[in-house]
Amino acid sequence: MLILITGGSKNGKSNIAEKIITSYNSKKFYIATMIPFGEEAFEAIERHRKIRLNKHFETIEKYTDIHEVNIDNNSSALLECIGNLCANEMFENKIENPTDKILSGIFKINSRAEVFVIVTNQVGEDGIEYPKDTMNYIKNIGEINRKISEKADCVIEAVYGIPIVLKGELPPCLL
Amino acid sequence: MKLITGGAYQGKLDFAIKKYNINTTEIVNGETFDVADLSNIRCINNYHLFVKKLLENGENPISETSKIISENPDIIIIIDEIGNGIIPLEKNERIWREQVGKVGCLLAEKADTVERIICGIAIKIKG
Numbered sequence: 360m361l362i363l364i365t366g367g368s369k370n371g372k373s374n375i376a377e378k379i380i381t382s383y384n385s386k387k388f389y390i391a392t393m394i395p396f397g398e399e400a401f402e403a404i405e406r407h408r409k410i411r412l413n414k415h416f417e418t419i420e421k422y423t424d425i426h427e428v429n430i431d432n433n434s435s436a437l438l439e440c441i442g443n444l445c446a447n448e449m450f451e452n453k454i455e456n457p458t459d460k461i462l463s464g465i466f467k468i469n470s471r472a473e474v475f476v477i478v479t480n481q482v483g484e485d486g487i488e489y490p491k492d493t494m495n496y497i498k499n500i501g502e503i504n505r506k507i508s509e510k511a512d513c514v515i516e517a518v519y520g521i522p523i524v525l526k527g528e529l530p531p532c533l534l
Numbered sequence: 535m536k537l538i539t540g541g542a543y544q545g546k547l548d549f550a551i552k553k554y555n556i557n558t559t560e561i562v563n564g565e566t567f568d569v570a571d572l573s574n575i576r577c578i579n580n581y582h583l584f585v586k587k588l589l590e591n592g593e594n595p596i597s598e599t600s601k602i603i604s605e606n607p608d609i610i611i612i613i614d615e616i617g618n619g620i621i622p623l624e625k626n627e628r629i630w631r632e633q634v635g636k637v638g639c640l641l642a643e644k645a646d647t648v649e650r651i652i653c654g655i656a657i658k659i660k661g
Contacts, residue, residue: 367617369635399628484541485619493620518615519539519638521648521659 360474362530363507365481366517373407375515375522375533376437376476381414382532385473386434389416390425392443394451407439422447426464433473438465441479441507445499455495458502465507479504481516535603537645537660538612539638545654546612547579553656554610569598572606581613581641582634589626595633596640603644611645613638 362379366372380387389411395404411418416437421428425444430436438444441461448457469475483497508514513527522533536554538546550556560576564584567575578584585595603609617635622628642648647661 367615367635368621369632369639370617371639481618482620483618487619489620497620518650518659519537519613519635519642519648521642523650523659 360472360513361469361507361511362474362476362513362515363479363504363511364476364515364517364522365479365504365525367481370517371520372478372517373410373439374520375517376439376478377410377414378532379476379530380416380435380437380474382530383435383474386431387414387416388430388434388436389418390428390436390438390468391418391420392422392425392438392440392447394422394443394447423452424464425461426467428464428468430468430471432471434471435474435476436468436472437476437478438468439478441477441500441503442482445496445503449492449496449499456499458499458506461503462506466510469510477507479507535607535641535645536610537641537648538610538651539615539642539648540651541615541618544651546614546651549649549651549654549656550577550579550610550612556610569602572602572609575606576608577610577612578602579612581611581637582616585634585637586630589630589633595637599637599640603641611641613641 364372364376393400393404395401419428444461445457448454448461480500482500508526511526514525516523516525522529538550540546556577562575562578564578564580565587567578588595588598617631622631642660645660648659649656650659
């Protein structure tokens with residue numbers, strides 16, 4: 360079961376993702392992609408850790424190269440988030456177009472998971488013409504989102520905490 | 535409380551006026567209104583700009599919002615969706631954008647109905 364969750368900043372995406380994962384009994388992996396650098400990153404990481412507290416996640420910190428992630432067969436996994444992962448590949452690893460690399464990592468993890476929930480971001484809706492690198496970042500995230508959506512069983516958009524189904528059916532735990 | 539959301543210029547205010555039969559004198563603008571003057575007011579427009587004003591005044595948007603909705607349980611609130619872009623470089627812009635997300639989640643949780651307007655078309659997403 361592959362589930363993609365998108366939506367705007369602080370719109371409750373993680374909350375929805377964790378609700379889905381905790382409705383499964385299998386071993387839970389959390390794949391964290393945010394590089395802990397700077398005060399705001401620490402705040403974000405701390406906030407997400409609090410949400411996951413007592414939910415028995417095994418955390419794998421992987422800022423790039425998620426094809427190297429190994430999870431147990433038939434476990435559940437939560438990857439957060441495509442925005443960070445893509446930025447890390449592009450601006451830390453200096454890969455201009457990491458789309459295929461990221462997607463192959465994702466589909467590899469998915470092939471082992473009972474349920475794989477991926478949190479992504481909507482970044483291309485502010486109408487601002489950014490410098491070339493940023494426009495390329497927006498394009499890559501758009502492409503990654505579309506390719507995951509094609510294979511996903513369910514795609515959800517979080518709008519101020521409300522899950523809206525874009526593809527498939529809402530998991531029963533969200534009804 | 536009823537919540538209406540959507541991107542800029544999608545017809546949220548027109549929709550609210552028609553659907554809920556609101557007189558323009560019953561609407562205040564989030565950018566300029568005073569919390570003390572909410573009697574006889576049925577609709578707060580541009581709530582995302584109210585959040586910006588609160589932050590500029592050093593106030594807490596979450597607690598102010600809780601207060602407004604508990605004191606005005608029938609209010610209609612219109613808030614833009616602003617979080618679907620690139621993270622702003624300017625710190626205050628980032629804080630505003632994130633606070634609007636959190637305030638929007640609180641409003642949606644407390645609302646009886648949430649309607650999202652796209653191209654003038656309303657989609658009920660709660661209630």
